[in-house]
Amino acid sequence: MYGWIWRHLPGNAWVKAVISLVLVLAVIYVLFQYVFPWAEPLLPFNDVTVDNQ
């Protein structure tokens, strides 16, 4: 999977490494900005109130 991505990136090893880094950072950004905030309320880690539900 990752080998396949690496083989399909353009340029020499350095260019590939830089592109990979950018891709990794982009993925982390999307996770922190959109995916985790969406997932967090669905997980039972942060309910601090008492309620009837």
Add this chain to the structure above:
Amino acid sequence: MAATADETDETTDASEPDPEPRRRPGRIALTVSVFGELLITAGVLLGLFVVYSLWWTNVIADRKADRQAGKVREHWAQGQDSGPGALDTKDGIGFLHVPAMDNGEVLVEKGTGTDVLNDGVAGYYTDPVKATLPMTGKKGNFAVAAHRDGHGAKFHNIDQLEEGDPIVFETRDDWYVYKVYSILPETSKYNVKVLSSVPEESGKEKPGRYITLTTCTPVYTSRYRYVVWGELVRVQKVDSERTPPKELLD
């Protein structure tokens, strides 16, 4: 026989340098390697989620809380002459100071929904029980909640509170000094009775001016709720320099 043949095959494979480096792996090997990569990815994702919830949400929440706290202080400074009883609940009603929790001042806003609490503030209950705000001067229970971990983690050190410790609530005009008199280290999340205006579980039977702090416990999970009760000891007028009451000076 077959096994021996396989073994010899493998040894010859390993001992000989691979003649063609771009040789395609077999279907099974490919499946196994993709499966392994998926597992690694899942592990990294979970690790990132921990980083997100225990560190990043704090960064975001503290930033927001600081901004909102600054706004409230600014309003107070401007509204010094606007007369008494100006109850501005939009930005926040005041600050909670709990020396035992060692976390500075915590802005208190209306509501206990995640949209409020995720900004790194404490919220007073409006549902299922309406909290009695101390500024009203009425008897009742001032019940607030805040996060134990992540999103500012304002009540992280709630377990450091002991009976007799002060909880001070600062409003524009007054310091409300409460003293902790009862602690419930573990209760069900459905136990809404802890918020009642006379919280019987704390041992009180008569109406008074109480404060209730709730958060989740044990740390990093939300299995139970941790509850701390305090009772109003005295009210001190805010002076022109906003000198904190002596409980906060120790």
